[in-house]
Amino acid sequence: MSTERSEPLVRSWPALDIHPVSELLQAALVDYDVTAVDERAPDDWRVFFTSARERDRAGAALRTEFPDITVQSVDVPDENWAARSQASLRAVRVGAIVVAPPWDLPRDSSDGTIRIVVEPSMGFGTGHHATTRLCLAALQRLDLKERSVLDVGTGSGVLAIAASLLGSSDVTGIDDDADAVASAQKNLELNAGANVTLLAGDLRSTRLPAADVVVANLTGGLLVAAAGTIQSMATRGGRLILSGLMASEEQDVLVAFAGWIVEHRSDEDEWVALTLRGANS
Numbered sequence: 001m002s003t004e005r006s007e008p009l010v011r012s013w014p015a016l017d018i019h020p021v022s023e024l025l026q027a028a029l030v031d032y033d034v035t036a037v038d039e040r041a042p043d044d045w046r047v048f049f050t051s052a053r054e055r056d057r058a059g060a061a062l063r064t065e066f067p068d069i070t071v072q073s074v075d076v077p078d079e080n081w082a083a084r085s086q087a088s089l090r091a092v093r094v095g096a097i098v099v100a101p102p103w104d105l106p107r108d109s110s111d112g113t114i115r116i117v118v119e120p121s122m123g124f125g126t127g128h129h130a131t132t133r134l135c136l137a138a139l140q141r142l143d144l145k146e147r148s149v150l151d152v153g154t155g156s157g158v159l160a161i162a163a164s165l166l167g168s169s170d171v172t173g174i175d176d177d178a179d180a181v182a183s184a185q186k187n188l189e190l191n192a193g194a195n196v197t198l199l200a201g202d203l204r205s206t207r208l209p210a211a212d213v214v215v216a217n218l219t220g221g222l223l224v225a226a227a228g229t230i231q232s233m234a235t236r237g238g239r240l241i242l243s244g245l246m247a248s249e250e251q252d253v254l255v256a257f258a259g260w261i262v263e264h265r266s267d268e269d270e271w272v273a274l275t276l277r278g279a280n281s
């Protein structure tokens, strides 16, 4: 198990194929959590949503409101989506944080919004996957001021950047994928206010400083396989934020992290995020 390479985190993306797209329908889409629009032709859109639930909610309403328009549910496999839709990614808000591609930055941050610019690229973590959003919400539930944070499997660096902008005093991100580390480096440069140390390496074999908060958005299998290592990364009284596991894997993950107490649990579609604290803290 310990040499297993983690399986892909993303299986498919919930979307609606809509044709013909009218101006009224475009206006109606504003009411739903849209993450990207693939304009295959001016009146032929594939619209991506934050979750299957949200896609189904939008689909049902649009079919009622626009009976003459074809609205078809699709689950788009990851590789197709990545190749064709990144240019149309939109900003996503999670609490006070907005994660945006460079072309969809909110203009004003005077309302307390924390803006994170992420260049969609090889590194996973544009903020458009449920698990990334669940982790961004979990980070905001903790007081990170003057706390250290370790982001294991940093991908695009989005969680590490968020931790730094939320006030963490000392943030380290690690990933064993060289493309991910390169994209995280680029994203750090795009977010001048963030201060993060990036390391390339396998989280199971790299010596890392213990941290007050360890965030690990990996897979259920890897969380179980690396549970001992991940637990040893947290300081006494620290927190673990675990995600990337599916609801069907939750029990196995909880067994692997026995001795920790679930302080918070959230889910979206089949994905789960857990915030754990040590039993004695």
Ligand code: SAH
Pocket (backbone or CB within 6 Å): 006, 009, 123, 124, 125, 126, 127, 131, 132, 135, 151, 152, 153, 154, 155, 156, 157, 158, 159, 174, 175, 176, 177, 180, 201, 202, 203, 204, 217, 218, 222
């Ligand atoms: N933290 C980001 C990315 C999560 S994807 C977010 O929340 O959006 C998981 C990341 O973990 C990928 O970038 C992958 O390369 C990395 N990863 C997988 N196995 C790893 C391992 N054994 N050691 C270090 N990083 C690993």
